Amino acid sequence: MTDFDGQVVLITGAGRGLGLAYARCIAEQGAKVLIQDSGADTGGHGRDLKVGEHVAAKLRSQGLDVHALPGTIDTRQACIELLHRALAVGGGRLDALIHNAGWVAYEKIEVLEEESFDRMMVVTAKASLWLAQAVWPAMKAAGYGRIVLTTSCRALYPQYVQEGLASYAAAKMAVVGIMNVLASEGRRHGIVVNAVSPVAKTRMWGIEDEPDELLPAEVAPGVAFLASRNCTEGGWVLRAANGQFHATRAMEAAGVDYPRDLRAVRAATTDEVAACWSRIAVGNEEPRS
Secondary structure (H helix, E strand, C coil): CCCCCCCEEEEECCCCHHHHHHHHHHHCCCCEEEEECCCCCCCCCCCCCHHHHHHHHHHHHCCCCEEECCCCCCCHHHHHHHHHHHHHHCCCCCCEEECCCCCCCCCCHHHCCHHHHHHHHHHHHHHHHHHHHHHHHHHHHHCCEEEEEECCHHHHCHHHCCCCCHHHHHHHHHHHHHHHHHHHHHHCCCEEEEEEEEECCCHHHCCCCCCCCCCHHHCHHHHHHHCCCCCCCCCCEEEEECCEEEEECCCCCCCCECCCECCCCCCCCHHHHHHHHHHHHHCCCCCCC
């Protein structure tokens, strides 16, 4: 049975949408939940720190142990300060960190601005690193920790790509690389790091009211599992939508001796590569295991 009795969980971007669903689900299972939300709009602009405070008060009125931590995560120092406050409120412990904060911003390649690209990378990718770095010593000392980052199938799968989301896709793919490395670094310390690729109708879809399908609450159980004691293996991307879950990760084929023998098609010239392309792009001369 999954429970969070006695545990402290920090969730970023938890004032609305998916983050709020995560907060409710995990608090209902006994955790002290700390929510951070800058109150930014759907494009990541603006600040309204009362968003988190209002939600925390509402959840407390329902008997849940939820506390708002005002502040931003758009610099390394802000992430450090947030984690210091979280550890103080949690009595020196923080069992799980869920980095959910983010937004969707459309800019086709002809008009993509460096500033907007950097803003997307800051909250999506950089904050993933700085938050993990800030909580790492406490989790390492405890010999236990769970970290859940957020990626997207809009980056992972070409068939789901949307035009204008180059910055978004770049940041979400960066998260996968960060997750892979942190999962390896954390393994010996009892720190389990995974990522979630969620789909739900929220403000990012232009939905302000309760959606008629793809509910945030239908994603929350999977994220709660990743943040729980029951999750003991890192390095997975959990695809979560419509009450369904599928964990995936890129795995090398059996028998590959990277990088010397890829068990792949051999070609010595550009013309040979061109001539073999149908096999290179589809499969190898010998079937993989």
